[in-house]
Amino acid sequence: MKMTRDSLQKLVGEYRREGRWNAVFFFTLFFGVIIGDSISTPGSEPARFFAWAFFPVMLGLFPAMLVYSLLRIRIKGLVCPRCRARLIGELGEQAIASGRCWKCGDGVFDGEK
Numbered sequence: 001m002k003m004t005r006d007s008l009q010k011l012v013g014e015y016r017r018e019g020r021w022n023a024v025f026f027f028t029l030f031f032g033v034i035i036g037d038s039i040s041t042p043g044s045e046p047a048r049f050f051a052w053a054f055f056p057v058m059l060g061l062f063p064a065m066l067v068y069s070l071l072r073i074r075i076k077g078l079v080c081p082r083c084r085a086r087l088i089g090e091l092g093e094q095a096i097a098s099g100r101c102w103k104c105g106d107g108v109f110d111g112e113k
């Protein structure tokens, strides 16, 4: 399915904005757990919670963030209609400017060769 230049521009912008909010969310969680763990009274309810949350958050956060951002690319359809290359960030800007996929060189917009 091809798209228009406008719709790709909008999607690239949306993706970038959402990415910023996701980063804010993940870092808040990340530092929240680190700080919570270091300031809560040992043996208290919050200390138990932070100790429990520590490893899942530390080990799970970055893979989850990665998988989620990859999923968002697919959900939004930010891919080349022909070779499924990602069209985000710089690569998306490039496609918007040239009308072509950075990978296969095919036109990505409707009515453009």
Ligand SMILES: [Zn+2]
Binding pocket: 080, 081, 082, 083, 084, 085, 101, 102, 103, 104, 105, 106
């Ligand atoms: Zn392509």
